[in-house]
Amino acid sequence: MDFQSKSMRMNNARRTATNYFISGLSILATVLVIIPLIAILFYLIYKGASSLNLAFFTHIPAPVGQDGGGMANAMVGSGIILFVASLMGVPIGIAAGVYLAEFGRGKALATAIRFTADVLNGVPSIVMGISIYSLIVIRQKHFSALAGGVALAIMMVPTITRTTEEMLATVPHAIREAALGLGVPKWRTAISVSLRTASPGIITGCMLAFARVAGETAPLLFTALGNQFWSFKLSEPIAALPLQIFVYAISPYDEWHRLAWAGALVLIVMIMVSVTLVRIFANRGVLKGGS
Amino acid sequence: MSSTRMTDERNTRSSPTAPPILSNPPASFAQDSAPPEVDAAPSAIRDFLRKRGSGRLADNSFAAVMLLCACSIFAIVLFIFGILVIHSRPSLVQFGWKFFTRQAWDPVMGDFGALPFIYGTLATSLLALCMAVPLALGVAVFLTELCPRPLRAPISFLTELLAAIPSVVYGLWAVFVLVPIMRDVLGPFLVKTLGWTGLFSGPNFGVGLLTASIILAIMILPIISSLTRDIMTAVPNSQREAVLALGATRWEMIRIGVLRNSRIGIVGAIMLGLGRALGETMAVTMVIGNHPNIGKPLFAPANTLASVIAGEFSEATGDLYLSALIEIGLALFLVTIVVNAIARLMVWAVTRNAPARVH
Numbered sequence: 102m103d104f105q106s107k108s109m110r111m112n113n114a115r116r117t118a119t120n121y122f123i124s125g126l127s128i129l130a131t132v133l134v135i136i137p138l139i140a141i142l143f144y145l146i147y148k149g150a151s152s153l154n155l156a157f158f159t160h161i162p163a164p165v166g167q168d169g170g171g172m173a174n175a176m177v178g179s180g181i182i183l184f185v186a187s188l189m190g191v192p193i194g195i196a197a198g199v200y201l202a203e204f205g206r207g208k209a210l211a212t213a214i215r216f217t218a219d220v221l222n223g224v225p226s227i228v229m230g231i232s233i234y235s236l237i238v239i240r241q242k243h244f245s246a247l248a249g250g251v252a253l254a255i256m257m258v259p260t261i262t263r264t265t266e267e268m269l270a271t272v273p274h275a276i277r278e279a280a281l282g283l284g285v286p287k288w289r290t291a292i293s294v295s296l297r298t299a300s301p302g303i304i305t306g307c308m309l310a311f312a313r314v315a316g317e318t319a320p321l322l323f324t325a326l327g328n329q330f331w332s333f334k335l336s337e338p339i340a341a342l343p344l345q346i347f348v349y350a351i352s353p354y355d356e357w358h359r360l361a362w363a364g365a366l367v368l369i370v371m372i373m374v375s376v377t378l379v380r381i382f383a384n385r386g387v388l389k390g391g392s
Numbered sequence: 393m394s395s396t397r398m399t400d401e402r403n404t405r406s407s408p409t410a411p412p413i414l415s416n417p418p419a420s421f422a423q424d425s426a427p428p429e430v431d432a433a434p435s436a437i438r439d440f441l442r443k444r445g446s447g448r449l450a451d452n453s454f455a456a457v458m459l460l461c462a463c464s465i466f467a468i469v470l471f472i473f474g475i476l477v478i479h480s481r482p483s484l485v486q487f488g489w490k491f492f493t494r495q496a497w498d499p500v501m502g503d504f505g506a507l508p509f510i511y512g513t514l515a516t517s518l519l520a521l522c523m524a525v526p527l528a529l530g531v532a533v534f535l536t537e538l539c540p541r542p543l544r545a546p547i548s549f550l551t552e553l554l555a556a557i558p559s560v561v562y563g564l565w566a567v568f569v570l571v572p573i574m575r576d577v578l579g580p581f582l583v584k585t586l587g588w589t590g591l592f593s594g595p596n597f598g599v600g601l602l603t604a605s606i607i608l609a610i611m612i613l614p615i616i617s618s619l620t621r622d623i624m625t626a627v628p629n630s631q632r633e634a635v636l637a638l639g640a641t642r643w644e645m646i647r648i649g650v651l652r653n654s655r656i657g658i659v660g661a662i663m664l665g666l667g668r669a670l671g672e673t674m675a676v677t678m679v680i681g682n683h684p685n686i687g688k689p690l691f692a693p694a695n696t697l698a699s700v701i702a703g704e705f706s707e708a709t710g711d712l713y714l715s716a717l718i719e720i721g722l723a724l725f726l727v728t729i730v731v732n733a734i735a736r737l738m739v740w741a742v743t744r745n746a747p748a749r750v751h
Contacts, residue, residue, distance in 0.1 A: 117641060120644070123533075123646075124538055129530070130527045133527055138553065141557065141561075142553075144569060193461045196457065196460075196462070197458070197461045197462040197465060200455075204455050217465050218465050221469055223731075224671070225670070225672070225724055225725075226671070227673045227698050229472070231476070231717070232471070232475050232476055232721075236471075258464070258468065262462070284437070288450055288454030313556075315558075316557075316560065316561070318558070318674045319559070319698075322706065343558060343560045346561070347560050347563070351567070351678060361564055368561065372558065373553065376552070376553065
């Protein structure tokens with residue numbers, strides 16, 4: 102019972118071979134992608150861990166030629182800038198997300214805002230830097246932590262808006278209807294029912310946006326500028342961890358290279374922790390309800 | 393919309409299980425459940441609700457505040473555009489449209505043209521895409537169609553971690569690891585094997601166009617692959633099953649059932665990667681060599697739109713120099729907006745009906 106002619110058998114062999122060939126290629130591609138990641142992570146941990154010490158967290162940068170010194174001022178500076186940015190970016194982002202999810206369903210305006218947010222997300226961070234420079238720094242005639250914070254806040258808004266909206270969309274409508282049925286006004290429903298139900302997801306979304314801007318250097322180059330000393334004022338140039346890493350990485354001194362690696366490790370650990378948290382929350386399906 | 397469908401389903405599902413006596417209520421019961429008459433007289437409940445903030449005024453003002461915040465996103469885009477136009481005026485007036493076709497970049501003589509940076513940006517981005525796209529598609533195909541289930545989550549998690557590493561850390565790694573590799577291993581190898589093309593001649597210091605393209609490729613890879621994966625996941629399984637039922641091998645199933653259905657979305661994902669590559673600043677600035685060159689071999693230093701701003705903005709003296717750099721920023725802004733808008737529309741066209749997910 103031989104249904105297949107010789108040419109058909111040849112054809113089948115060719116098809117099977119192509120199948121295996123492509124599968125092999127795709128596995129190869131995955132391996133090729135994983136290698137640089139592992140290389141970067143391991144090299145970073147190796148270099149960073151060997152140069153990390155207590156002084157890194159407690160001292161300000163030492164003058165050129167001296168050993169030791171740390172990035173304490175840069176870490177505090179990053180914290181101040183990020184705090185200012187979150188203070189502005191998070192409420193606006195969440196409110197915009199609430200509008201999109203609770204009031205704007207199916208409206209053309211909401212679609213336009215959603216689209217603009219996505220597009221704004223792709224605007225290069227250096228463009229934010231020079232526009233804030235033109236707006237604030239030129240007018241104030243000096244660099245400041247405030248300008249850096251505003252630049253980062255602008256970058257946070259679209260990300261937070263979109264995650265908030267996606268999270269609110271997973272809240273089952275039945276819960277909202279139950280609240281409305283009990284006579285709870287709509288604004289109260291949005292705050293105490295929808296936002297509250299989605300809050301784990303929204304908080305992790307905010308952390309994700311926070312982690313993303315925490316590593317941004319380009320918008321801070323011409324706004325916060327950097328500072329070798331302690332600075333706590335919003336109206337003065339301030340140091341930031343990514344800025345300091347950039348300056349040290351392109352400097353010619355070995356001691357500064359060491360500090361750059363240590364700074365990169367600290368930065369990346371911070372970011373990885375928040376990304377992992379987001380991943381855990383998203384996977385566990387905190388919000389997997391109806392809808 | 394979907395919730396009403398859900399509740400309907402629930403009702404229909406629960407009604408057969410309900411006891412028969414309730415499914416056919418007596419007439420007196422129906423009379424009792426008739427809606428009560430609307431009472432215009434003041435009631436305790438209504439007062440209570442009003443005190444809790446019920447009412448049209450509170451609702452409307454809350455909605456208005458939310459709308460205002462949402463519209464701030466429009467405002468941000470308009471504000472960036474406006475302020476860049478205002479501050480690039482000296483350069484706009486002086487050079488006009490020719491700014492983008494002039495090759496000169498001479499801060500001392502006050503002679504500026506953006507062509508070398510446009511060339512650098514296009515060359516690095518396209519080279520990066522050439523390297524990243526096949527790999528990203530391979531990863532996406534592997535993760536959606538071939539990967540054994542227990543491996544799927546860790547690998548996609550790893551590729552997403554790649555996306556979370558800040559640009560400056562990529563730059564740091566590139567300066568201390570990629571540049572020496574490029575100078576001592578990869579560069580000589582390329583000269584030996586592909587030297588006849590003329591692309592790899594000249595001195596090789598490790599920094600230059602090609603190194604910047606490689607680091608860019610590593611950076612845009614996770615974006616393209618995770619978006620492509622989303623798009624492929626959105627292809628309905630019935631498509632795959634239909635092709636398999638016709639006797640296709642797995643690759644034919646992927647080609648006919650999956651890739652063909654999601655090609656618009658994949659092109660969109662690639663364009664999103666392109667948008668990211670066009671505007672990438674820090675890592676590129678650190679390894680590209682920062683010299684305005686056109687048409688030199690791939691080892692030669694170059695400069696991109698973003699890296700020239702990062703490198704020269706803080707030392708720009710004089711209004712014209714500064715405004716020329718801001719005009720470059722304006723060009724970058726407009727180009728990335730257009731690329732991103734087209735890309736988003738393409739991705740939306742495919743994934744619009746897929747469930748929302750968090751990255």
